Amino acid sequence: MKLVSAIITVIIISAILENFLPWWTIAPVAFIVSYLFKLKWYQAFLAGFLGLFILWAGMSFFIDHSNEHILSDKVSVLFFKSVKPMALIIMTGVIGGLVAGFGGLAGSFLVKK
Amino acid sequence: MRFLGFILSSAITIALIWVLNHPLAPAPALGKFFDPYNGFWQNAESTKHFKDMDLHIEGLRDKVEVYFDDRLVPHVYAKNNEDLLFMQGYITARNRLWQMEIQTQNAAGRICEVAGEKALKADRLSRRIGLAFGAENSKAFIEKDAESNDLIRAYCAGVNAYIKTLKPKDYPLEYKLLGYAPEEWTPLKVALLLKNMANMLSVYEFDIENTNFVSKFGEDQFHYFYPERDSFSDYIIPKGTKWAFGPDSALNVKTEAAPKGEKISNLDHDWGEESYDRTIEKPKELNGSNNWAVSGSKTRSGKPLLCNDPHLQLNLPSIWYEMHLVSPSMNVYGATLPGAPCVISGFNDSIAWGVTNGxxxxxxxxxxxxxxxxxDEYLVDGKWEKIQRRIEHIKIKGGTEFLDTVLYTRYGPIVFDRSFGDVKSKQYLAMKWTAHQGSNEFKTFYLLNQGKNYDNYIDALTNYSCPSQNFVFACRNGDIAIKEQGNMPLTKMFVTDGSRSENDWNKVIPIANNPSVKNPERGFVSSANQFPVDETYPYPVTHVGIYEDSRAMRINRLLEASDKMDAAYMMKMQSDNYNVIASLMLPTMLRVIDRSKLKGEELDALKALDKWDYNDNKDSKATVYYEAWNDELKDMLWDEMSDPSLPMRRPNAFRTAYFLKEDSTSAFYDNLQTGEKETREMIVLESFDKAMNKLKQQYGTLAGIKDWGTHKATMVHHLSPALDAFSRMNVYCGGNRGIINATSHEHGxxxxxxxxxxxxxxxxxxPGGQSGNPGSKFYDNMIDKWANGEYYEAKFGPKEQMGKDKLFKLTADK
Known part of the structure; x- marks a missing residue:
């Protein structure tokens, strides 16, 4: 339950702060959430990773849907040499997830036992 | 243990962020780029939801309303011309900012700032041919005209007002990919755009190639292969038109001195025994165009019709941006050049005009x-003159700077020297070019945009200088006209001795006396880059002679053929695929080829050509045989002129067809690569074999080849060669160069x-779309209709009609 609340908190705070702050703000967000929620190290990584994966992949999925894949078709050709919009969405989620995951992991090591 | 974990995971996090925040060339900074809140996803526009907008924009004088129609064409309604051009700048930037900037950076030799050192050679060349030098001269020239200056500044202010609204997440996609930011728009950039156009359209001269040809083959061969004009030509100004002016005594050019027959009349030739091992590259494909106007006497409605289709490199974002601009003194519609004010090819409620290259x-x-x-010094008339040194500062992405010193003479820059282009000793050439001179083309278009009649049109053209264009004109009152306008010095066809000032451009054709005709008897005017005038024109014409008369001949025959023309007839004409050159070349090729040496598939291919109607239609297979054969034949025929260390040019397609038909024994038929001495019959057969073999290699069998539209595979390239993912490939359509529908592989x-x-x-x-954003459905939405020869009707109405099928409305006020 704690993990789910942590994930939701990561998503909400990141979504708000991303509007004003640079993209890597997602790392300190996951860091602080994992510290405040006193998460175990694997929970902390998951909270950051899943939170940002859901946020970034979800956000890009909705944008892509309303764009009817016009841009994702082209950008996926640029990165993968073939039309793969879904791969682009997953890559978006993984990039955000990894950064926030490690951010969260670092935060968990500050929790006093 | 926990401490170690903390250090390690923090380090990984920071390293990840660092890596993802820095560009990994050629990839952009992945974190920034993929972040859906700020990166490329923000450029993926909704295909369905469009919202009206109310904006306050500093710099406007009054309220401006902009209706975007269902193709994203903006219809701008302003209360004065400053606001109108301000908003033109704002709206154009909204759709085309990256393109505007990259085109001026290209002209200014600033691509290194974006693409790094690999663009250094191209940047140095742009600077060494003096495009920025010419733009600075134009800017200074325009500043002397207060009205032009104010209006251009209003346009720039509009562009800058838009740039100011942008946060990094709003930047056009290409900025995000290449990792830079838009900069301020200035009057110098407007001038640079026109110089960029000049660099596309007014670079056709072959002084070095001609000099090399004469030194290798002699003067007689030169006259034979590059005749000044062909007698069968359909000149732009109909034969026999009377000139309103006589020989010009001030220019000391007499009628008798005008070119006659086969003599190189323009000017003395002191080419001596010289030859040159390098020349400046010319555009790969020739930028030609068609335009014509038909008088009411030949139309169904009794009112004039006017058509224009300029042929250029096909690019995305497109070179043109369609607009409708309305103020109390203006109601103009047409193609604008993103980054420069006014409409370039278009119409208003009284007149229409269009351009082809001169x-x-x-x-x-x-x-x-x-x-x-x-x-430091060079010789002119027995005295030593000082060289001017212009230092070009080329900034390179990453922070370094390359300094290039360009030597300027009284004529212009020395493009190639010891430091650039590896020049043989004592072969320094200075370039003189009308594009170096200051001029105010903006004023021509500004006046045309508001023009009401023929006098306004002629008056507008007096401001026009470079690149020279044939301006076709039609007026609602029934007048039609055409005028070739530009600054036309009496140039030379060969490299000239710069040590004698008498060789300089001391003579320029008075701008009023450039070739023109109004309401000719035949009921139409037209141009398709052919030779402009017959022998009676009292000035020498240095025409580069590379343009083919083929399109002009076909256009004129079609215009002569009907007295009841209408828009539908014009549409068919613009998509006409009749290949005049093929109709001249192929009969000879088929006559002289030795059929006894062919069998099977080859013979079938030849039979298909026997039956071919000379139309480069998309579904034709015979066209593929012809075009392949013709290419090989020309390569074999003109191999004498393809020595890279002695640049020369090939005779044009007309001369080639004439030569092949009339001259059965020339030494030029010999293939220099072989010991044997080839004849016409032999190279016609050899080129056929070679072409068919190439097709077989590509398709397996000759019968299995794809049709012309598929084989030609027309493509529309994104402006950045590195971003081919944003290009549109394999556009299925007919046509080819030299044909009215001049759509070749990447040009049209x-x-x-x-x-x-x-x-x-x-x-x-x-062939593009109104949006420059690859993430918009309006990026390339017009290409398919264009390929099919279909059209959209322009929505050319008052504001009240625009609300109906608008996509959205933008209202702006101070």
Missing amino acids: GRDVRDWFKITFKDDSH PSWRMIVDFGDMKAYCLY
């Missing part, structure tokens, strides 16, 4: 004699326009 030689090369190796009609004064309707489109 094709005059407006560039000369002067041989420079230096005093010594310091290159960049804007098609038909204006019918009968019902005041216009039909137009271009």
